Amino acid sequence: MSQEVKSTCCYCGVGCGVLIRSEGGVIIGVRGDPDHPANRGRLCTKGASLHLTAQGHGRLLHPAWRPTREQPVQRSDWATALDLAAERFAAIIREHGPDAVAFYISGQLLTEDYYVFNKLAKGLIGTNNVDTNSRLCMSSAVAGYKQTLGADAPPCCYEDIAAAGTLLIAGANPALAHPIVFRQIEDARAANPAMRIIVVDPRRSETAAIADLHLAIRPGTDIALFNAMLHVLIAEDRIDRDYIAAHTDGFAPLAELVGECTPQWAAAICGVAAEDIVRAARWFAGSGPALSLYCQGLNQSAHGTHNNAAIIHLHLATGQIGKPGAGPFSLTGQPNAMGGREVGGLANLLSAHRDLANPAHRAEVAALWGIPSVPARPGKAAVDLFKALASGEIKAVWIACTNPAQSLPNQAAVRAGLARAEFVVLQETFADTDTAAYADLLLPATGWGEKEGTVTNSERRITRLRSAVPAPGEARHDWQIVVDFGRRLGQKLGNPTVDRLFPYKTAEAIFTEHVATTRGRDLDIGGLSYALLEQRGPQQWPFPEGATSGRQRLYANGRFPTADGRARFVAVRHQATVEQPDAARPLSLLSGRLRDQWHGMSRTGLVPRLFNLDDEPCLAMNGDDMRQRQLADGDLVRVSGARGDIVVRVVADAGLAAGRCWLPMHWGSRFMNSAGVNALVGDAVDPHSQQPELKHVAVEVAAAGLTYPLAAIRRCADVGEALRLLDAARTLLPGFAYASAGLYGRASPLVVWRAAAAAPVGADLLARIDDCLGLAGDSGAITYRDARRGIDKKAVVDDGRLRGVRLAGETAALAWLRQALAEGELDAALLRFALAPLATPPVSAPPRRIVCKCADVSDDQILAATAAGADLAGLQESLKCGTFCGGCMPDIKRLLSEQVQQHPEAA
């Protein structure tokens, strides 16, 4: 008997509700929760394949440790592991003080997990060294909100998208990064064709493609743009002077400052036309409610806080806030970055949006926790935390649910910090993230579908997650691990009250305590409980005791959570990016996301078909810049920055102006032979938010001179085999100037490995490649060798079906071979041609066309299903086609009607 429980998607901050179907303790499916307000049943491709990531692959299943970093991990047990951790932490704390230890946690933890981590550090140990990967993601949005509106609270809700007259989308690419929000944007535009969409992005992103106005500003010039827009609004008297007078402070100095920020001035800085800046300002003020949607493009900047403030100014100056369809709406990156901040899970925060710097707030928290005090000294924010590991100031770090050995900037320094650390604990769902290599102790945590607790999404909506299946192996919930550790550490530290600090038997007990800390605060959820969330579904905060519902949008009354109730204008000035392109590094490298991958791929990297759109990280580059460097599509290039270089493949992108290039952020050392884009990016941070400038670095790009290509593709019986072989293929990544390893999949899952060298490689290495990919031996082998040219190719055939190919020296056939292997279709007589230098298949493949790109469904699949009697609903149910972006619906309907005409009996 299968059953369904309610949960949420664990990817982005949209916070879509999902229904997890399980049977016999195994997750067998997932669908969008039709009742969840965030998505109303919709899911993106990543969300819709979540169940495929929860099949037990790659899991860390029992505690493990290694005596030295050079040694492989050994199995341990919980009691031993936690005693060891407590012993080491206690010893370091006793000798060096509480600030010698740190916790680096994650916006993907649940609120309850976050709460106990925060209490462990600040309440028990007495250090504020607890920071999270939210620092890399939302801290500028937080600081921006707090500087202007007084609290870390997105004032808007998703319904505002439909009500907006103008959408100003800046530094965000919801089409790929927040797909369900993008669906809502598409719906809103369909319902209101007059809606104006302005997209501010240095690159013509997938979102920019639907814009009425795309302002492709120079990277990092957002403040100049927004200030110039404010200049136009003031000059043309499109501001709401009454609102400014009644509800804000600080407008005059800012107005004076932006007096110089003419559209012409900004046009020169931003690299866009002055008229377009004027047009954007007029649309913003003159098309009904104006809603801004923004994300990492504003946040991941050394002046990210002011980027946020500058866009919020536009709303305050026009009174476009606190009413339907209006407001500055920060799109959260991670599923629970919001919840983490609500419980104070950052080095500068305390529970319930309290500030560490505020003595009264510290006293309140100490009182709530029943302890004498909480430490006043601010903790180390993410970048500083890892620098302190490198300097020896921090000696032990506990990392949970995140992968700093990929996600932090200036990877060489981060890894040096991890290597220097005396004791590294990694609490993880997956066994082999990049960070795992640096861990002395590995603690298995439950993952998506197993956990229970709450998360808060971008629109302040709290959803309760129910566990669908039991914890696998010896994995425990994150909060349980922390509580267990906390009690042991308290005993070692001789703290008699530790059991009172961590009395929790359930996640609900933690939530109840968290609720209590919020009373009277801006995010007061005194009226919420697990029972209420269970009965009435997800709720927005605030939801104080006695309320009947949460507040849909904030600041409708014009009162802000500042001392005087007024919002603040901040005198923000244009600042350049930290690194400026120069003669040596003339290109601006931007980074971003792809549709089908999430963060560092530890989860999406388990699903073969999520590699079908992109199975290799490619540098997108302006065509003229490529020509100047004599580069062609598909060439391998060396991207060099001040901190090092990486080699990737280059593709021309007409959506990038000269001087700009773009790289997806997802690939790290597990899928390629470098740490990826963060090997290049510097670690300069915003002075207010401490958020690093992850989005921009100056680079040069040159041909890598790797004329000897290698590739191997292996068809696998199932995903388990594919992941085992992928692990083996990973051992082949080091040692090549370029190498990547990934999956691919349609009918069969594949492992795809690519590499390149400057000269032909030896037979030993080829044999090792064959070994790793299960292509060794003579049985069923077809080989092609031209020793003079260093060409050595091999195909292996089982029962007339191609099992895999390994190409060295010449890889022209890679793309069609990958397709043929994934489809399992290659005429037996043509197998030999797998080794021919053919860029296209030797015979015309069956006329197949992918209709639904989201679900990867082809026309022949649709025709086969309709021939078997499926109608539109049946197709959507069985193939999932047309259930994502819906862009293919006309095509699907046409195929259906054609089928009905040809076979009326099928109707």
Added chain:
Amino acid sequence: MSKPRLVLIGNGMAGVRTLEELLKIAPDHYRITVFGAEPHPNYNRILLSPVLAGEMTLPEIVLNDREWYAAHGITLHTGRQVVAIDRGRRRVIADDGSEAPYDRLLIATGSTPFRLPVPGNDLPGVIGYRDIKDTDEMIAAAREHRHAVVIGGGLLGLEAANGLAQRGMTVSVVHLGRWLLDRQLDETAGRMLQRALEARGLNFLLGRQTAALLPGAGGRVGAVRFGDGAEVPADLVVMAAGIRPNTGLAENAGIHCQRGIVVNDTMQTFDPRIYAVGECVSHRGIAYGLVAPLFEQAKVAANHLAGYGIGRYAGSVTSAKLKVTGIDLFSAGDFMGGDESEEIVLDDRPAGVYKKLVIRADKLVGGVIYGDTTDGPWYFQLLREGRDIGAIRDRLIFGQAFAGG
């Protein structure tokens, strides 16, 4: 005025092909007389293997029947062997004492299977494999006897072995080399061939030296003994360890011979009235045993006999095929390569196809194909023409349809 007389000694493929070529360009130039030692008109000796294997019959392999000779006014003496050439009187003398005068003489006496100089090589049941008579003897032996040993794992030996096996005999092939067809194939292809033939029931004894043929019951050969003392039963021994050009007649007539009748590029012997073609010839030091070069020689000899004087034979690049049904192999040129050569190899085990092309200075100089010889003629053409293959090198081994001409 009477026409000059042309006498052909040897009614085989090379000689008669020369006549055909000659008749095409100068039909009335000569009065022609042909002596053939065999009692048959000209037949296709290459097709003796299918006849042995039971896949063809003798009438089917006749190239020129007696009517053909008559129609062209050719005097044909079959079953009559020429025993002497009187160059002074310009006459040939046959074994029955008859004589025929010539103005031009064409020698096409062919070759004889080499008989290993071992004891017992003249026992009954020990034969070469050359003509219809040998073929008939093998067919007869297969009816009455069980064990056949073929000495020599070359083209002819394997064809004989295959034919005998087809006719139900237990056949062992004895071969001195390390692999079969070692003059045509590299080791990989030779091993593939061996496996394929073993699958058909043939036995192979490689690296074995035959020491003696031992008599069995009734004085007929009964066993083969090797250098290491081992023996195998043999009711029939087929010697297929090479051929020797038939030069005795020419040598006795004082014509210069050196491992063949020495001819120049016009196929002329040291006696300007006498031409020679075929397996009896040594041209630029090479005696050819395959039919294609012989036909090229025939064309040149006919040109000169016709008095045109413009053809030149510059030697042949040979290619080999094995006439065993179901086994396709092709070999041409310098297929073993060497230090100066480069090799491209495609080894398709699932399909049983192996190809090796040998390249020197961007030209194809040799190749071996086993399993799918569709492109053999194309490679052979590229090889003979010395075409630059640099531009199609990476596609070359996938064949003409793929690489383009």
